[in-house]
Amino acid sequence: xxxxxxxxxxxxxxxxxxxxxxxxxxxxxxxxxxxxxxxxxxxxxxxxxxxxxxxxxxxxxxxxxxxxxxxxxxxxxxxxxxxxxxxxxxxxxxxxxxxxxxxxxxxxxxxxxxxxxxxxxxxxxxxxxxxxxxxxxxxxxxxxxxxxxxxxxxxxxxxxxxxxxxxxxxxxxxxxxxxxxxxxxxxxxxxxxxxxxxxxxxxxxxxxxxxxxxxxxxxxxxxxxxxxxxxxxxxxxxxxxxxxxxxxxxxxxxxxxxxxxxxxxxxxxxxxxxxxxxxxxxxxxxxxxxxxxxxxxxxxxxxxxxxxxxxxxxxxxxxxxxxxxxxxxxxxxxxxxxxxxxxxxxxxxxxxxxxxxxxxxxxxxxxxx
Amino acid sequence: xxxxxxxxxxxxxxxxxxxxxxxxxxxxxxxxxxxxxxxxxxxxxxxxxxxxxxxxxxxxxxxxxxxxxxxxxxxxxxxxxxxxxxxxxxxxxxxxxxxxxxxxxxxxxxxxxxxxxxxxxxxxxxxxxxxxxxxxxxxxxxxxxxxxxxxxxxxxxxxxxxxxxxxxxxxxxxxxxxxxxxxxxxxxxxxxxxxxxxxxxxxxxxxxxxxxxxxxxxxxxxxxxxxxxxxxxxxxxxxxxxxxxxxxxxxxxxxxxxxxxxxxxxxxxxxxxxxxxxxxxxxxxxxxxxxxxxxxxxxxxxxxxxxxxxxxxxxxxxxxxxxxxxxxxxxxxxxxxxxxxxxxxxxxxxxxxxxxxxx
Numbered sequence: 001x002x003x004x005x006x007x008x009x010x011x012x013x014x015x016x017x018x019x020x021x022x023x024x025x026x027x028x029x030x031x032x033x034x035x036x037x038x039x040x041x042x043x044x045x046x047x048x049x050x051x052x053x054x055x056x057x058x059x060x061x062x063x064x065x066x067x068x069x070x071x072x073x074x075x076x077x078x079x080x081x082x083x084x085x086x087x088x089x090x091x092x093x094x095x096x097x098x099x100x101x102x103x104x105x106x107x108x109x110x111x112x113x114x115x116x117x118x119x120x121x122x123x124x125x126x127x128x129x130x131x132x133x134x135x136x137x138x139x140x141x142x143x144x145x146x147x148x149x150x151x152x153x154x155x156x157x158x159x160x161x162x163x164x165x166x167x168x169x170x171x172x173x174x175x176x177x178x179x180x181x182x183x184x185x186x187x188x189x190x191x192x193x194x195x196x197x198x199x200x201x202x203x204x205x206x207x208x209x210x211x212x213x214x215x216x217x218x219x220x221x222x223x224x225x226x227x228x229x230x231x232x233x234x235x236x237x238x239x240x241x242x243x244x245x246x247x248x249x250x251x252x253x254x255x256x257x258x259x260x261x262x263x264x265x266x267x268x269x270x271x272x273x274x275x276x277x278x279x280x281x282x283x284x285x286x287x288x289x290x291x292x293x294x295x296x297x298x299x300x301x302x303x304x305x306x307x308x309x310x311x312x313x314x315x316x317x318x319x320x321x322x323x324x325x326x327x328x329x330x331x332x333x334x335x336x337x338x339x340x341x342x343x344x345x346x347x348x349x350x351x352x353x354x355x356x357x358x359x360x361x362x363x364x365x366x367x368x369x
Numbered sequence: 370x371x372x373x374x375x376x377x378x379x380x381x382x383x384x385x386x387x388x389x390x391x392x393x394x395x396x397x398x399x400x401x402x403x404x405x406x407x408x409x410x411x412x413x414x415x416x417x418x419x420x421x422x423x424x425x426x427x428x429x430x431x432x433x434x435x436x437x438x439x440x441x442x443x444x445x446x447x448x449x450x451x452x453x454x455x456x457x458x459x460x461x462x463x464x465x466x467x468x469x470x471x472x473x474x475x476x477x478x479x480x481x482x483x484x485x486x487x488x489x490x491x492x493x494x495x496x497x498x499x500x501x502x503x504x505x506x507x508x509x510x511x512x513x514x515x516x517x518x519x520x521x522x523x524x525x526x527x528x529x530x531x532x533x534x535x536x537x538x539x540x541x542x543x544x545x546x547x548x549x550x551x552x553x554x555x556x557x558x559x560x561x562x563x564x565x566x567x568x569x570x571x572x573x574x575x576x577x578x579x580x581x582x583x584x585x586x587x588x589x590x591x592x593x594x595x596x597x598x599x600x601x602x603x604x605x606x607x608x609x610x611x612x613x614x615x616x617x618x619x620x621x622x623x624x625x626x627x628x629x630x631x632x633x634x635x636x637x638x639x640x641x642x643x644x645x646x647x648x649x650x651x652x653x654x655x656x657x658x659x660x661x662x663x664x665x666x667x668x669x670x671x672x673x674x675x676x677x678x679x680x681x682x683x684x685x686x687x688x689x690x691x692x693x694x695x696x697x698x699x700x701x702x703x704x705x706x707x708x709x710x711x712x713x714x715x716x717x718x719x720x721x722x723x724x725x726x727x728x
Contacts, residue, residue: 004420005411005431011519012428051426052527099432 016099017109019046024113028220028361029354042106043098107227110220114361117368119228132184141181150180194229194283194316196221197269200251201290203240203260205327213323213354214289215252220361221287229283235272239265241295245272260293262332266306279314286315287364289351292322292330300335307336312345319347319364345369374401378459381469388657389476394649396479397493398454401472405461409445410434412458416632417450418499422506422624423515424522447471451482451635453493466663470670473653477646485641487634490537495631502624509617521618525625531604532629534637605629644688647675651689700727 020027027044101109110116137150155174159165165172200206200214226232236251237243240258243265269286277284294300312318322333333348340346349363350356374382382401389396404412414430415421437443446467449457457475459468482488492498510518533539565573601607605626609619635642651671659667675686698704702722711717 003407003411005414005427008414008423008425008428009431010428011423011515012425012432015425050429051523053530054528 016046016049016101017105019049020044020099020101020106021109021113024109025358028110028216028358029356041100041102043100046099049099103223104227107223110224110361111227114358114365116224116362116365119225119368130186130188133187134182134184136183136185137180138183139177139180141183145182147180147182151178154178154180192229192283193231193233193281194225194285195233195235195277196225197235197237197272197284197286198251199237199239199243199265199269199286199288199290201240201260201262201265201293202238202254202256203293204255204257205260205291205293205325206255206323207325207327209354210289210291210323210325211252211255213351213357214321216354217289217321217351217357217360218287220357221364224361224365225285233277235269235277237265237268237272239268243268259295260290261295261299262288262290263299263302263306266303266311270306270310273314284315286311286318288318288320289323290320290332291325291327292332293327294332294335300332303332304336304339308339312343315345317347317364317367317369318345320349321360321364322348322350324350324352374403377465378403378468381465382472385469385472385476385653385658388653389473389480389649392649392652394476394480396455396476396483397452399457399475399479400454401457401459401475403459403461406438406444407435409448409458409460410438412448413445417448417456418496420500420503422499422503422522423510424519424526426526447475449475449478450496451488451491451493451631452496455479455482456496464666466666467670469658469663470650470654470667473650473658474646476653477649478642480649481638481642481645485634485638487537487638491631491634492627498627502628506621506624509621513617518617518621521621522625525605525622528604529625529629531602532606532626532633533602534633536603536630537634640682640684640688640691642688643684644690644692647671647685647689648692696727698727700725702726 023046111118134145137147151174152172155172155178156165158175158178159172198214198218200211202211222232222234234248236246236248238246238251238254238256239260239262240256241261241264242258245268246254265288273279273284294303307318320333320336322330324330330350333350336346336348340348344367347364347367349360351360378401382399386399410431412419413434414427421427434443434445438445444460446460446463447457449455455475455478457472457479459471463471482491506518506522562574562579597607605622608614609622609626612619612622614622654667675683675689677683677686700723701720702708702724703717703720708717708720711720
């Protein structure tokens with residue numbers, strides 16, 4: 001139903017989208033942007049979207065029994081109900097409005113803002129998905145699918161043909177044979193599937209800030225790839241000297257103290273791919289985050305070999321994001337640069353703190369692979 | 370929008386109105402309309418009017434109200450507009466008891482709107498006025514562009530509260546002539562020129578120095594100037610008269626100001642207004658209108674309305690208690706010199722002079 005106010009609502013949504021776009025870079029470098037995250041809705045706290053207005057200073061109000069007061073009186077500050085005092089405040093003073101956007105909208109805004117190309121469907125990496133469409137008619141079926149109009153028409157046809165139809169007394173009674181039912185046809189549809197393999201170094205040298213960067217970056221990568229692929233799965237692999245597959249929660253929480261052997265993670269990835277995600281059916285993305293430490297030069301050479309000979313042929317994209325850490329040497333990025341400089345499947349990027357997240361995302365996804 | 374009132378509600382309105390009149394309530398004609406929840410949400414977003422000027426703020430309100438309704442956090446039972454006739458909206462699908470309660474409540478508001486002094490200056494044809502405002506602002510948008518007009522409205526709305534909140538009680542309601550006090554223009558200290566022979570003139574009185582001094586004097590005079598001579602509360606009115614605005618901007622500012630003055634008493638009298646309406650709905654329902662079977666549901670609904678949550682001020686509760694207290698004190702003679710001077714607490718507690726002046 002159309003309401004007069006719809007145009008105002010549309011205008012408001014447009015302003016919200018514009019505001020989200022303006023503030024996207026700031027959102028992207030901070031974690032708190034996504035307030036709640038439903039299945040396909042994100043709720044974004046947007047400050048300052050409401051009209052500015054003068055408000056009374058809650059701390060400066062005169063109170064009952066305070067009298068005129070004179071200069072230098074020390075009084076307990078009139079307790080402004082700010083957060084952090086245990087009890088919930090009820091002052092509407094903070095102008096934070098939560099707006100809801102669909103993930104697709106968010107991804108679209110992000111794509112426009114960062115200039116990300118849409119990902120081309122590649123090769124035959126589709127699996128056939130069968131969907132049902134109710135297009136046919138049949139003489140049998142469940143009563144819930146009975147097609148009243150067709151049944152009636154059939155009955156009418158039969159009655160006219162057999163001469164039992166009386167135009168003066170037009171009563172049409174369907175019998176068993178008249179009944180018609182809707183039936184569905186199975187329509188195979190190609191569906192592009194993708195899986196993201198996140199690999200993170202959780203050795204002692206990766207601190208909380210580094211992990212926060214990974215968490216935020218992965219959120220945005222998810223958002224973008226989800227808008228590109230209907231069936232998106234994610235696999236999380238953490239490693240120190242050994243690697244293992246974990247769930248999302250563990251991925252961001254675990255902190256180990258061991259050393260760093262990156263090749264162990266690559267082996268785990270290979271195993272996961274071989275077992276569950278054959279590259280003929282899946283678009284595979286590998287995002288690796290680390291501070292650039294690896295156990296030894298020999299281990300790094302193993303990594304390069306694994307990557308070049310076994311992983312890369314199966315991947316759409318290999319992205320390596322190196323987060324700065326006070327302990328990490330940052331050597332791994334330099335080691336990878338040489339052998340893979342010209343390989344367009346490989347993106348190497350040094351993430352410079354949280355502010356660098358938008359650039360990192362752009363670097364990772366700008367190839368449209 | 371106009372759905373004719375179903376016959377049972379027409380009959381109900383007739384009964385409620387009769388009871389209201391029997392209590393001496395007076396009001397403009399009350400027109401009820403039944404609306405569905407989406408329309409009700411729109412009305413609420415438009416602060417009660419069927420038409421408002423186009424602005425995103427109403428869209429924002431609409432989003433919030435609809436969401437809050439969809440999540441079951443709030444439900445708007447009724448809206449009533451201070452207007453002649455007084456329009457009131459009933460939510461489609463409410464039980465007959467709810468509608469009865471709402472109608473009685475609405476008659477309380479209608480009486481308050483008509484008779485309370487705060488509302489004496491309000492425009493009683495505001496529904497029409499708001500529709501006219503909408504037409505005018507739409508026309509400006511067509512002419513000057515949506516963005517430009519919208520930005521200007523944003524600016525106006527940011528200061529819409531800055532009006533004279535006591536305007537209803539001023540006799541010279543309106544603007545004094547607020548021309549600035551510039552100070553005597555005549556006591557011109559001259560042009561600062563030193564006497565000099567004509568051939569030395571450019572050296573002793575270089576024109577650029579004279580000019581600089583002249584400007585300095587002018588600045589000092591500007592600084593002394595107070596404009597307006599007395600502080601004004603009606604900032605919107607001041608801007609309307611003195612701000613360098615284009616004609617369409619001035620008109621929009623005037624519209625915002627007019628609407629702001631219209632809504633002002635509703636904010637100022639919220640507690641009294643809701644208290645008055647609640648007082649009368651209980652009076653009318655429990656005294657006359659309730660069927661036996663409705664009492665429990667009514668009590669449930671009424672106590673929900675007047676329930677106080679910690680940390681919140683419930684205007685319904687505070688208002689109704691105030692009016693009941695006033696009624697009680699004037700019914701029992703608890704006023705006047707004798708009462709004030711009595712310091713025997715026991716006597717005060719059982720004080721009862723059947724003065725019957727409460728109502």
